[in-house]
Amino acid sequence: MYKWEENLRKVDPYVPGAQPKQKDVIKLNTNENPYPPSPKVIAAIREGDLENDMRKYPDPNSSDLVRSLKEYYGIEDMDVFVGTGSDDVLSIAFLTCFNSDKPIIFPDVTYSFYPVWARVYGIPYKEIPVDEGMRIRVEDYNVGAEMKEPNGGVVIANPNAPTGINLSRKEIREIVEANSDVVVIVDEAYVDYSGESALSLLVDHENLLIVRTFSKSRAMAGARIGFAIGSPRLIKAMNDVAQSVNSYTKPTTSLRAAVASVEDEEYFRARIDDVLKTRARTVLELKKRGFNVLPSSTNFVFAAPTRIDAKLLFEELGDRKIYVRYFTGERTSKYLRITIGTDREMDALFAAIDEIM
């Protein structure tokens, strides 16, 4: 090791799902939307002045998209922070909101990026075990009632990932109210797929931050647009931090595409319904094949095969160019996380499973 290496910041990075270059694969590993974004999104990109968009810096405040989202959600009293995907939004939220010596808390089975941000920013954290059924136990976050140790903040993905399990708005409210002295981040990346949003809690809870993305239900993972909704003072603090790191992060083309997506409600709802129908079928087909499938409120299922080892099935599917996600780790290694694709893609998955088992 060279002397200069001693001063490098060393971290164990987040491991993103594979993005294979080949086209002829069935990609059910990163919870992308199997359908294209609204035709209005593509039209808005094509009709834009691309030369201008490339030559000039984008709007650092994303003001058109902020306006459009405020109107869409009817949240005039709230503010919106836009980031380069919700990973960027969450990263800025961690950096802004968790500046305390006390540990932040989140479930032990949840989005595996949370502990990575905590470590890179030097935020102490504690993982709270989910129960046997992989459910978040709300009482474990109920600081006041149980006289639990004080924490420096709370992060809940709702619905949770990779489990897909949803907490009700009432349960989220309990967590937010029991932790009113710290910021509670609710990551609603998958909420459009029959989750229960905490949006209506914002008016009474200024410590709540709701994070959303255009990557899943809006089929725009490639545009890298995510956002957070919260009280103006919380969003201002986030914008101040974000502007102290990098100002021009969201490309004009992506911002324009995002506004166009918000304007096509009909298409948005129709594609969500398509995924929900295929999800219902997928659950039945997997159960028929002996899988233990957790109740999903997302565009993926977390399912444990009982007749074959999960890792072996993952590898065998990969050999057949069907990509699903496998997580090592004591509590998750019996499961596969399978994104809901088109009906045809799922049929190919079922056929491959039948062949392998």
Ligand code: PMP
């Ligand atoms: N939150 C959760 C729970 C996720 O699963 C993902 C997708 N990996 C993200 C946030 C980030 O998605 P994006 O950066 O594409 O918005």
